[in-house]
Amino acid sequence: MKHALVLVMLVICFTQVAKAQERLPQVKISLFHFNVQYVCGDTECEDNIIKASLGTLLDDLLAHPKWKMSIEIQGYGIEVMRDRHPEVLEKLRKAVDGGQAELIVTHYSDQWFIGYPGADMKRSVELSRKALESVGLKHSGVFSGQEMQWAPGLPEVLGSEYHTYMASSGISSYGGFDNDYYLADNGTDEKAFILTHRGLGNLPVANASWGFYDDGENWNTLISINRFRLFPPRRTINVRDWETLEAGGHEFWFLSDLVKKIREYHSSEGTAIPAIPDSHGVTWQMGDAGPHLWMGRRLVAKERDGEVRARPYRSRGLHRLAETLAPRDGRLDDALKHILLAEVSDSSGWRPEPGEVQYTFDESDKADGILQEVFNSWATPERAGKVFEVRTASGAVRAMSGPPQVSGQSLQEVPAATLHPRIEAENCKVRIGYELIANGTEKATVTVTPDSDAAFRYKLTFETPGRSVFASRELIDLAPREIPAPAREELSLAIPDGIFGMSDRAWLVKDCQERHLSVQWRPAEGAASMEEFVGLETPAFTFSFYLTISANTAKFLAEELNVNPRYYVAVPSAGVASVQRATGRYLFAQ
Numbered sequence: 001m002k003h004a005l006v007l008v009m010l011v012i013c014f015t016q017v018a019k020a021q022e023r024l025p026q027v028k029i030s031l032f033h034f035n036v037q038y039v040c041g042d043t044e045c046e047d048n049i050i051k052a053s054l055g056t057l058l059d060d061l062l063a064h065p066k067w068k069m070s071i072e073i074q075g076y077g078i079e080v081m082r083d084r085h086p087e088v089l090e091k092l093r094k095a096v097d098g099g100q101a102e103l104i105v106t107h108y109s110d111q112w113f114i115g116y117p118g119a120d121m122k123r124s125v126e127l128s129r130k131a132l133e134s135v136g137l138k139h140s141g142v143f144s145g146q147e148m149q150w151a152p153g154l155p156e157v158l159g160s161e162y163h164t165y166m167a168s169s170g171i172s173s174y175g176g177f178d179n180d181y182y183l184a185d186n187g188t189d190e191k192a193f194i195l196t197h198r199g200l201g202n203l204p205v206a207n208a209s210w211g212f213y214d215d216g217e218n219w220n221t222l223i224s225i226n227r228f229r230l231f232p233p234r235r236t237i238n239v240r241d242w243e244t245l246e247a248g249g250h251e252f253w254f255l256s257d258l259v260k261k262i263r264e265y266h267s268s269e270g271t272a273i274p275a276i277p278d279s280h281g282v283t284w285q286m287g288d289a290g291p292h293l294w295m296g297r298r299l300v301a302k303e304r305d306g307e308v309r310a311r312p313y314r315s316r317g318l319h320r321l322a323e324t325l326a327p328r329d330g331r332l333d334d335a336l337k338h339i340l341l342a343e344v345s346d347s348s349g350w351r352p353e354p355g356e357v358q359y360t361f362d363e364s365d366k367a368d369g370i371l372q373e374v375f376n377s378w379a380t381p382e383r384a385g386k387v388f389e390v391r392t393a394s395g396a397v398r399a400m401s402g403p404p405q406v407s408g409q410s411l412q413e414v415p416a417a418t419l420h421p422r423i424e425a426e427n428c429k430v431r432i433g434y435e436l437i438a439n440g441t442e443k444a445t446v447t448v449t450p451d452s453d454a455a456f457r458y459k460l461t462f463e464t465p466g467r468s469v470f471a472s473r474e475l476i477d478l479a480p481r482e483i484p485a486p487a488r489e490e491l492s493l494a495i496p497d498g499i500f501g502m503s504d505r506a507w508l509v510k511d512c513q514e515r516h517l518s519v520q521w522r523p524a525e526g527a528a529s530m531e532e533f534v535g536l537e538t539p540a541f542t543f544s545f546y547l548t549i550s551a552n553t554a555k556f557l558a559e560e561l562n563v564n565p566r567y568y569v570a571v572p573s574a575g576v577a578s579v580q581r582a583t584g585r586y587l588f589a590q
Helices: 002-023 043-062 075-084 086-097 118-135 154-161 169-173 232-247 255-269 305-325 332-342 354-378 551-563 584-588
Strands: 026-034 069-073 101-104 164-167 181-184 192-196 207-215 251-253 386-391 396-400 422-426 428-438 441-450 456-463 468-471 481-484 491-493 499-503 506-510 519-522 527-534 541-548 566-573 576-581
Touching: 026 043, 026 255, 043 069, 043 075, 043 086, 043 232, 069 086, 075 086, 075 118, 086 101, 101 255, 118 154, 118 332, 164 255, 192 255, 251 255, 305 332, 305 354, 305 386, 305 527, 305 541, 305 566, 305 576, 332 354, 354 576, 422 428, 428 456, 428 584, 441 456, 456 506, 499 551, 506 551, 541 551, 551 584
Parallel strands: 026 069, 026 207, 026 251, 069 101, 164 192
Antiparallel strands: 181 192, 386 396, 386 566, 422 456, 428 441, 441 541, 456 527, 468 481, 468 499, 491 519, 499 506, 506 541, 519 527, 566 576
8 A cells, every 4th residue: 555655646746747847838949159160271161151051041040030049150250251241240130139149259269278378268259359349249148169168267267248158068077067057156246157068958947958059050051071052952951840840839049048047947946056066177078088189189190289289389479478578569469360260179189181280380370470570570779689588477578698598507316206207109219308407307308200101109108196186277377286086087188288297296397389288197097198199291309398396396387388488589680589488497597
């Protein structure tokens, strides 16, 4: 009898839940991510993405007044519309003004933003804001990023302008992310709302599902197979499917509509939205790859991830120098745009084409050319014949009588042999030379020599003796914090400021301007590694990293090498400037 009573109660409970679900509206939510840089540097594809993909989508949207879509595009895409396709821009404006399109514009380029210091993202957002202002539009306050990158520092970096963040479900692989939505501190009284893309089930305000969640340029085309030209049969199917949803009683909401209703529900019920768990600075991991897919792992033979990710890092350092020397020079924004385009994620990661790899180098070269003009303008006659030390961290510019003098004093040996990595190599030879540059600090110079024109791989593995390591949060620089061992077997970290602590007395500092690779930590093995698969026909190369027993020295090196580099600027004659970055012993020269 007792079991029968329990069964009856369960049936009643499930019936009530089912009826409650029936009362909820049937909702479709769509996020169209338009990546104008899908084929980096190909202007024909850019034009087709704007006209055939976005343009026809907007035509169909405007023809159906009840449809609503969240449309994400980079600031560069807004400029492409403004300068080359104003008719599409007017359609977008009409959809936004008519309440049918929610405009999501955050970063200027679809860049690999978690691989670079937070200042790059802030500047990128500012350039996007200027692009929107130039056409009289505003973003909606929703954030969504290329490759769905998520970093705990995002709400802090983007600040109060952004109230909603789309985050990949990959964050759930570390630290107990069990819900579909959270709140995160963004420095305001009303904390930012984070919605994960893994599903819209079990929501208290709607029976919601995705109407579309993907690259918008794929909607009415055959992707890059036909260079994003319109494919009418696919457009016909898409329109028919959405008309069927509308006829069946589905409502169409923006992402921000859903978030508003969830907030109102919790407020009316007096229940708290869970705070996002402290992920100890770990970014999203995306299956079994994480940042390593963009920073060392190979999927196609022509990849050069370490070099590709380092090339715009060199340009961003020169931009910091130019900002310090000539902060009001009108050419700085133009140079910055090229740097952010060069940081595009599609030049590494998901099977980049050779032209996409070259795109990063070409855009970096354009930036460097503009910056050299700035330096030459700064090299006035009164500065001729002098050398200047420029510390971009503090803004200090000091005239010197000549190059800095490097101390030849004897130094004590580094008391930590375990700092030196094990070497693995396939189809190449790897040699590491060590130079003691300060007490307790070594510079390691790695030389990689391919055996042939074939693709090759090298791996440097360091011991991690404890159950935790140290790294800064992505986008929050020079603030290394302890990261406990995750449940997963491996954790991939972008290390954008270069600092990685194997323990509190064993620190690695990458020189991100020379080779910018991710770090893979495998706590069960007590090991962390930097690994790169390198493409065909790659010549021999060298790069450096630093090893130190001091956390303070690690932060000093990371700032002076990577985040805010130190430079020496020689002016041999008026109008000519020669720039050299301080590395190695020169960082410790007085």
